[in-house]
Amino acid sequence: METDRAEDGLEQTLRRDLAAGRLATTGRLPSERRMVEIYSTTRITLREALLHMEIDGLIFRENRRGWYATGPRMVYNPLQRSNFHVMAADQGRRAETELIEALSAPAPATVCRLMECPDGTEFWRVRRRRRIDGRLVLFVEHYLSKAVFPDILEFDLNRSLTGIYLEHYGIDYGSAYFEITPIALRGLPAAELRCADGAYGLKITRINHDQRGRIIDCDLEYWRHDAISVRIEATD
Amino acid sequence: METDRAEDGLEQTLRRDLAAGRLATTGRLPSERRMVEIYSTTRITLREALLHMEIDGLIFRENRRGWYATGPRMVYNPLQRSNFHVMAADQGRRAETELIEALSAPAPATVCRLMECPDGTEFWRVRRRRRIDGRLVLFVEHYLSKAVFPDILEFDLNRSLTGIYLEHYGIDYGSAYFEITPIALRGLPAAELRCADGAYGLKITRINHDQRGRIIDCDLEYWRHDAISVRIEATD
DNA sequence: CAGGTCGTCTGGTCTAGACCAAGGAGGCAA
DNA sequence: TTGCCTCCTTGGTCTAGACCAGACGACCTG
Numbered sequence: 216m217e218t219d220r221a222e223d224g225l226e227q228t229l230r231r232d233l234a235a236g237r238l239a240t241t242g243r244l245p246s247e248r249r250m251v252e253i254y255s256t257t258r259i260t261l262r263e264a265l266l267h268m269e270i271d272g273l274i275f276r277e278n279r280r281g282w283y284a285t286g287p288r289m290v291y292n293p294l295q296r297s298n299f300h301v302m303a304a305d306q307g308r309r310a311e312t313e314l315i316e317a318l319s320a321p322a323p324a325t326v327c328r329l330m331e332c333p334d335g336t337e338f339w340r341v342r343r344r345r346r347i348d349g350r351l352v353l354f355v356e357h358y359l360s361k362a363v364f365p366d367i368l369e370f371d372l373n374r375s376l377t378g379i380y381l382e383h384y385g386i387d388y389g390s391a392y393f394e395i396t397p398i399a400l401r402g403l404p405a406a407e408l409r410c411a412d413g414a415y416g417l418k419i420t421r422i423n424h425d426q427r428g429r430i431i432d433c434d435l436e437y438w439r440h441d442a443i444s445v446r447i448e449a450t451d
Numbered sequence: 452m453e454t455d456r457a458e459d460g461l462e463q464t465l466r467r468d469l470a471a472g473r474l475a476t477t478g479r480l481p482s483e484r485r486m487v488e489i490y491s492t493t494r495i496t497l498r499e500a501l502l503h504m505e506i507d508g509l510i511f512r513e514n515r516r517g518w519y520a521t522g523p524r525m526v527y528n529p530l531q532r533s534n535f536h537v538m539a540a541d542q543g544r545r546a547e548t549e550l551i552e553a554l555s556a557p558a559p560a561t562v563c564r565l566m567e568c569p570d571g572t573e574f575w576r577v578r579r580r581r582r583i584d585g586r587l588v589l590f591v592e593h594y595l596s597k598a599v600f601p602d603i604l605e606f607d608l609n610r611s612l613t614g615i616y617l618e619h620y621g622i623d624y625g626s627a628y629f630e631i632t633p634i635a636l637r638g639l640p641a642a643e644l645r646c647a648d649g650a651y652g653l654k655i656t657r658i659n660h661d662q663r664g665r666i667i668d669c670d671l672e673y674w675r676h677d678a679i680s681v682r683i684e685a686t687d
Numbered sequence: 688c689a690g691g692t693c694g695t696c697t698g699g700t701c702t703a704g705a706c707c708a709a710g711g712a713g714g715c716a717a
Numbered sequence: 718t719t720g721c722c723t724c725c726t727t728g729g730t731c732t733a734g735a736c737c738a739g740a741c742g743a744c745c746t747g
Contacts, residue, residue, distance in 0.1 A: 224730080246697065257732055259495060262698090266502075267649045271635040279698045279739050288632070294685050395681040396524070397633060397653055399507040411699080413503050415651055415676075417633055440651075445631040447683065449530050460700080482727060493702055498728090515709050515728045647729080 225256055226264035233273060233284065244274065244282040270415065272441030277351075277409040289347055291443045293393055293421065298375035299345060308347050314372045315342040315407065322358045322433070329392070329422050330358070330430050337361060338433075341372055344407050352442035354404040356435040363431050376432075386425045394420040395445060404437035415440040461492055462500035469509060469520060480510065480518040506651065508677030513587075513645040525583055527679045529629055529657065534611035535581060544583050550608045551578040551643065558594045558669070565628070565658050566594070566666050573597060574669075577608055580643050588678035590640040592671040599667050612668075622661045630656040631681060640673035651676045 232238040244250065247265075251258055265282060268274045276282045289308060303310035320340040327334045338358040345353040357376065359367060363386065370379050380386040400408065400416035410416075419436040468474040480486070483501075487494055501518060504510045512518045525544060539546035556576040563570045574594040581589040593612065595603060599622065606615050616622040636644060636652035646652075655672040 248697085257734085258698095259733090260731055263730075267635070270649055270651050272633075276698075277740095279696095280741090281697065293683075390684075390686040393681075393683040393685065395631060395683075397508075397651070397676040399503075413506055415506055415633065440633040445629075447529075447629040447631075447685075448626070449629065449683075449685070450626040484727085493704085494728095495703090496701055499700075512728075513710095515726095516711090517727065 224264070225254060225260060226267055228254065229264050229268065230273070233268070239284040242284050244284070246281060269441075275439060275441060276411065278405075278411045280409065283350075285441050286348055286350065288444045289352070289442055290446055292446050292448070293419065294391070294447060294449075296377070296388065298377045300375060303347055309349070311346040311349075312373050312375075313344050313346070315344060317341045317368050317372050319361065326358055326433050326435070329420070330433050339364065339367055341376070342403075342407075343372070347442065350442070351408050352439045354407045354437045358433045358435075360429075360431050363425075363429065380431070386431060388431075389424045389426045389428060391424065392422040394418075396420075397440070400437060400439075408437065408439060410439065417443065417445075419445075460500070461490060461496060462503055464490065465500050465504065466509065469504070475520040478520050480520065482517060505677075511675065511677060512647065514641075514647045516645065519586075521677050522584055522586065524680045525588070525678055526682055528682050528684070529655065530627070530683060530685075532613070532624065534613045536611060539583055545585070547582040547585075548609050548611075549580050549582070551580060553577045553604050553608050555597065562594055562669050562671070565656070566596075566669050575600060575603055577612075578639075578643075579608070583678065586678070587644050588675045590643045590673045594669045594671075596665075596667050599661075599665065616667070622667060625660045625662045625664060627660065628658040630654075632656075633676070636673055636675075644673065644675060646675065653679065655681075 229238065233244075238244055245253065247258055247261060251261055254261065265274065265276075269276065272285055272288070274282050275285050289303065290306060291302070295302065297305075299312065300310045318340060319337050321335045322330065322332075322338045322340070324334050326338075327336055330336075339361055341357040341359065343355050343357070344351060345355070359376075364380075364384060367379065367383075370383065372379075377388070380388075396418045398416055398418045399413045400410055401412050404416070405412050405414060408416075417438040417440050419434075419438065421434040421436065422430060423432050423434070425431050465474065469480075474480055481489065483494055483497060487497055490497065501510065501512075505512065508521055508524070510518050511521050525539065526542060527538070531538065533541075535548065536546045554576060555573050557571045558566065558568075558574050558576070560570050563572055566572075575597055577593040577595065579591050579593070580587060581591070595612075600616075600620060603615065603619075606619065608615075613624070616624075632654045634652055634654045635649045636646055637648050640652070641648050641650060644650075644652075653674040653676050655670075655674065657670040657672065658666060659668050659670070661667050
């Protein structure tokens with residue numbers, strides 16, 4: 216694994232070794248201390264190089280668990296009707312959804328404003344996280360209208376919400392409002408995605424309307440920054 | 452400026468001091484070495500804290516020039532007809548555009564694929580950078596169809612391209628295709644934006660069609676990650 | 688067999704320096 | 718006035734350690 220070349224720094228060496236498959240065999244990199252030995256460097260220097268590669272989306276870490284090689288980005292088209300699992304399957308990826316909790320709770324003020332309702336209004340709050348090819352990439356907080364979906368907790372919320380909306384309520388998406396912001400992941404989203412507090416992420420806020428223009432739900436999506444590329448086809 | 456509290460770390464202290472205006476008076480923070488003195492810490496520790504705050508979008512750096520406090524994010528609606536300056540003005544911000552170069556050049560293969568033309572096709576390549584309230588936030592590379600805009604180099608390219616399209620060619624935007632990807636800024640975009648190589652950024656690729664569906668140009672936009680929030684209103 | 692304890696693994700934070708390279712201002716010369 | 722050169726300042730990279738805290742598996746106990 217010793218591919219050090221005097222001309223360029225540790226980071227370039229690491230990149231080459233990663234690209235050549237010399238660094239990660241199963242997707243997981245050796246521990247930092249092990250890499251320090253391998254490359255005869257210090258942890259500070261090594262971590263700085265790893266951090267740069269993380270920004271580039273080459274590698275990522277799970278909080279206090281280790282470093283891993285990143286797979287290709289998922290192409291995410293938020294305007295597309297089809298659900299997460301179908302979208303992943305179309306790209307030859309395996310998607311998994313895991314329900315964290317589903318209960319009635321007041322929406323935060325920012326959400327209420329977007330959903331045009333009084334502060335403190337109660338919604339069904341559904342929290343889920345999603346994997347692509349086994350990797351945790353997305354934490355979502357859904358706020359569903361209790362009026363539109365009175366008994367939605369009865370259904371299997373590990374499934375696609377879109378599917379449940381359509382099958383059980385005859386509701387399909389109409390127009391939508393999006394907001395895409397690069398942020399630092401903190402608190403619950405960071406914990407659920409198993410990333411360090413303050414890791415780079417992408418927040419996608421989404422307000423969905425049904426065919427009649429009614430606001431039916433709001434999603435707060437927290438993505439690992441290196442997991443997606445957003446594509447939008449806009450006709451006008 | 453000594454607001455150190457034993458209970459929590461340097462980073463929290465810095466955040467408090469920044470929020471209270473104790474850290475930056477004119478937008479610029481003291482030099483790293485000065486802050487090391489002020490907070491009785493080491494550069495490694497200080498830089499780690501600053502890097503975290505940078506991810507959060509609280510501060511940013513200009514390569515080898517220093518650290519600065521960030522202004523509010525600009526809301527960017529890529530579907531909106533209006534140009535950059537109007538958009539900024541609507542939000543009470545001052546926008547500036549600076550032409551870097553404008554010449555004929557073959558488009559890179561990735562762009563040719565998106566523009567549905569053979570590899571190596573020549574376009575007008577216009578490079579510009581833009582400031583909001585004086586801060587460099589965007590580097591754009593435009594590839595304009597030479598067939599559609601035969602003599603566009605005659606015009607003042609510090610102005611809005613949209614304006615020139617409309618006034619001189621009677622061309623207005625029709626549908627568009629977007630791609631939004633978090634990336635690391637490197638090479639020319641990084642240099643022009645005066646950020647360190649490998650800084651976190653947002654790349655927005657955009658293919659524009661005119662009202663008749665012709666592909667008229669392609670923009671490669673490189674944004675500083677903390678400068679914008681993308682909003683999209685999608686009716687269907 | 689379930690639940691808790693504990694050691695050991697991991698990354699996360701920190702000290703205390705060093706040298707390198709680009710930015711920028713000021714002075715000097717053509 | 719213009720352009721170059723030098724010097725100081727700035728962030729960028731690096732060495733060599735230390736201790737902290739969460740993750741996790743093994744083991745022990747009830």
